[in-house]
Amino acid sequence: MPGARIAALGHYQPARVLTNDDLARMVDTSDAWIRRRTGIATRRIADDESVVDMAAAAAGKALADSGLEPQDIGMITVATCSAIDRCPSTAAQVAARLGIPSAVAFDLNNGCAGFCTALATVSHSLRAGAARHALVIGVEKMSDVTDWTDRASCILLGDGAGAAVVSASDAGADADGIGPVVWGSDPSRSSAVRLVDDWQPRFSQDGQTVFRWATTELAPLALEACARAGIEPSDLSAVVTHQANLRIIESLVQQLGLPENVVVARDVVNSGNTSAASIPLALSKMVEGLEVPSGGRVLLFSFGGGLSWAGQVVTCP
Numbered sequence: 001m002p003g004a005r006i007a008a009l010g011h012y013q014p015a016r017v018l019t020n021d022d023l024a025r026m027v028d029t030s031d032a033w034i035r036r037r038t039g040i041a042t043r044r045i046a047d048d049e050s051v052v053d054m055a056a057a058a059a060g061k062a063l064a065d066s067g068l069e070p071q072d073i074g075m076i077t078v079a080t081c082s083a084i085d086r087c088p089s090t091a092a093q094v095a096a097r098l099g100i101p102s103a104v105a106f107d108l109n110n111g112c113a114g115f116c117t118a119l120a121t122v123s124h125s126l127r128a129g130a131a132r133h134a135l136v137i138g139v140e141k142m143s144d145v146t147d148w149t150d151r152a153s154c155i156l157l158g159d160g161a162g163a164a165v166v167s168a169s170d171a172g173a174d175a176d177g178i179g180p181v182v183w184g185s186d187p188s189r190s191s192a193v194r195l196v197d198d199w200q201p202r203f204s205q206d207g208q209t210v211f212r213w214a215t216t217e218l219a220p221l222a223l224e225a226c227a228r229a230g231i232e233p234s235d236l237s238a239v240v241t242h243q244a245n246l247r248i249i250e251s252l253v254q255q256l257g258l259p260e261n262v263v264v265a266r267d268v269v270n271s272g273n274t275s276a277a278s279i280p281l282a283l284s285k286m287v288e289g290l291e292v293p294s295g296g297r298v299l300l301f302s303f304g305g306g307l308s309w310a311g312q313v314v315t316c317p
């Protein structure tokens, strides 16, 4: 049976920067409060760009970097919860933009855990021989679903996209470039994060419930992803968790007992919480900035609405 690996990455962020001071002119908040409680300094907001524009831009970069041609892609999966179009899917629209002629193309919604869920789903399909090469994209235009009068949530969210070309690999040293997934959901807290859908979907959450859950229950699941990949946390080159809140990230890092040389993604500081886009966006930036060596092992761990989680250890392209 073939394996699967990440062959290339790409990302896209809109140009407009929304600062904490900008938000303080919109709702009753301050730069000091936002930094202290979330670690966020800025986030990017899409004005003219649609979800499809951002997804196609990130995927186009990943495809160019992979050296593959559009016709080589046999599967496209887009993780998103903010895409307004139900049909055609964002994935089908990306296929049209990039001239990918005959790939199976579909969207997947698992909130902030969407990208790791899609990565596992696609790698399982590739291992089963369903395609040789795939695009896995995480994209969100959270600004479309943000309640700009709710100071507890509008300060968190941002827009952007990240994408990976995932390729089947022949059995051998790099066969397990995408390690076994650890995933699940807790239906007892399914209403803790919601897109409340009346005429216009709006993000709403019980922030304290999510915060407590993330800082008390997720570290053992992240450790399980390492164990299932057959490695110790000290073998990792980097950790990229969902970029929800810097305090959650620091708590997870501390509970994982990571040595100092392991690079930790803290893209939340400049990008805010971009939901399903946050992990591929942060990973792509890290690889582009040469912060992680090619062949380095990276723990991806996502969590959010559902409440859901999904994570795996991947090998850097």
Ligand code: UT7
Residues within 6 Å of the ligand: 028, 029, 030, 033, 034, 037, 038, 112, 151, 152, 153, 155, 193, 205, 206, 207, 208, 210, 211, 214, 244, 245, 273, 275, 303, 304, 305
């Ligand atoms: O990706 C989706 C998953 N979601 C998350 O990961 C979010 C996880 N949760 C969090 O990140 C945090 O819970 C928040 C950042 C959302 C909130 O931080 P907190 O430390 O849990 O604050 P809190 O909800 O306990 O509120 C403390 C106080 C309240 O005032 P009172 O009742 O003590 O007077 C809030 O009204 O802070 C107030 N507050 C604010 N004050 C200034 C809430 N938002 C703001 C704000 N500026 N933006």
